[in-house]
Amino acid sequence: MDFPSTQFVSSRTMGTYEPIHQIGMWGENFKSISNPNISASVIVDVANKLENESETTSHEMLASTSKHDQEASKPFDKIQRRLAQNREAARKSRLRKKAYVQQLEISRLKLIQLEQELERSRQQGLYVGGGLDTGHLGISGAVNSGIAAFEMGYERWMEEQNKQICELRSALNAQISDIELRILVESGMSHYFELFRMKSSVAKADVFYVMSGKWKTSAERFFSWIGGFRPSELLKVLVPQIDPLTDQQILDVFNLKQSCQQAEDALSQGMEKLRETVSATLASDQMGQGIYVPQVAMAMEKLEALVRFVNQADHLRQQTLQQMSYILTTRQAARGLLALGEYIQRLQALSTLCANHPREPA
């Protein structure tokens, strides 16, 4: 078949423009999915489509050109044949497009799954893989190092704590002067204040970590109230071990215990309200996709309030220690600190025993 070359060229040009445009569109979508399985089949599909499209379009152009130039002489069935080829090519193209879209859907689901796994891992303080969003790399790196630093610091803190307990015990038995005892009491209190500072720091990185009390033994966690001991409970446990107290002291301690309880109740109720708020925020009825939905972002804001509560609870513990140091004599305070330290040691021993002596089923 001889056709004017200019027409042929133009049809070719026209034929090749459209598929590239379409592939350009598909290419954009394809770039965001780094699934090697899909790339091979897509390239094949796209290559085929390119071929088909140019065939189809040039066929159309050829058909119309042929109709124009030689409408009288060309047999009817040749036109029919070409139309049939067109239809066939179009049908194949549609099937390939359907297969491609299906692949896209599967990849999308895989991506959502990966995002969820990543979020879960990040919240557990582990960072798995990378590349999805370099911005997140920095944040979870900070959380990791914040928690790691805290755990290292706590190990040192515990060593120092046990040393101080031994010193207190021998000091009280040895009947040293009040001035020397005062130094031990002051350093004991400062040591607790140091722990509260460490907790405040890691709470900024991961407040749920502090709330869970992960760094503590299981028995300690059993008594946990907003990331630590309930001050009024400690007073109940320890004061009997600081006998004898004067009447004034008994009254003062009683008032302190009552104030603690009132403050604790208020904070507990505030926490309950916060739980309800976070829960309601996460559950709010909105159409969303995947896990990066507005609800999660809004819930993150509420976590700022949780940090406040954690800090407030530690502040309460600190104030309780402070007030006790004012009410008690140096010797009594030393005995109180010793009792507290030993109480924690016994809880830790209980956890270890529990873990190593599982009960036999009856």
Add this chain to the structure above:
Amino acid sequence: MENPDPPSMKEELLSLHIRLLAPFTGSSKSSSPDPITEGFEGGDFEDLAIFGMDKVTRLASEKGVVLFSKSSCCMCYAVKILFQELGVTPTVHEIDQDPEGWEMEKALMRLGCNGPVPAIFIGGKLVGSTNEVMSLHLSGGLMPMLKPYQTLC
């Protein structure tokens, strides 16, 4: 005083506010850029902050226990519960529901309340935020201050 709103008292109030705000105006442009106030001239901000301080001091000087709060703030809720337990009904101002809430927030921060809520005033005097209230309560100093305003026997 002849009229209900004597100009001399207003002038006094204004001069007091200017003195309170003096450390924060003019040269403070270079320090801590506040996205909310960026683009404001020093003069504009002074006026707004004065409005906020004006309202805060007026509300705070009401008799009894005054609590500046936000309806969404759970710590404010905790402080409300504490006062309830102590037999006191504070006058609560939810600044997130107040048309001048932003100015009041700025004023409270100027007064040293980092929250800025909850902010507690007793008998017109600023007690502070949750920290101060808790410390005061544990030291036994809160109850005597609340005694005149207790509603339950």
